[in-house]
Amino acid sequence: MEKEIKDKININSVDVFFIGEDLSIFHSLKNLSSKLETFFIEKTNFSKNITSNNNFFLIDDSLYNFDDKISFLNKKNFKNFFILLKKENLGVFEKKNYKVFLKPLKIFELHKEICNKISKNIEGGELWKLDRGKLKFFKNNKNYINLTEKEFYFLFFLLQKKGEPLTKKQLLNKVWNLSYNHNVSDTRVVETLVSRIRKKFKKVANPPKIIKDSYGYRLLI
8 A cells, every 4th residue: 555655646646735743643644544545645845836736735733834824825815725723723713714623633534524625626537526515426517417425435436546446345345334354245235326326327418437347346437
């Protein structure tokens, strides 16, 4: 997994960057996201160039001149970040329109919020997108399908793989939180869900395709 992460970094596909000096949260998130294979997170330094970056950022209040740097981002109308904050440092941030997580925080809740946030920006090819808030997979206002929670996360993880296959065991773990030692022959929830999504795809023009081969499931846009 570590080698895979390094390969991802080399092709500039880190999903989340952590900025700050208190690395305990960073390491916890990195271990959790690596275990669940949800997103790639790395540490970086603060730069004024992040306002032109499409990545998502976690900014910890251990950052030097934290207040000034958040003010800079505010002036640039940059909002693609969460703030990690000690309660005693809440102050003015309580009245601002920032997404703030107070420390000590629950790492699983933060992980879930990050997944929800970055999923809004995940694209299928150049046209198809996922919308977490509306539970919708869409190309435009006319070509779209509505999704259940499970359907959303199924497509979310397939999109993350960018055409590479996910096995049934991996999908059971990611979407249904079933352990890897689960006997895949005991359940057909994956097949049922795929059949349901394929029926929805038939209602739109030139839809994506879910392909199953000996390696697993892939989404072709």
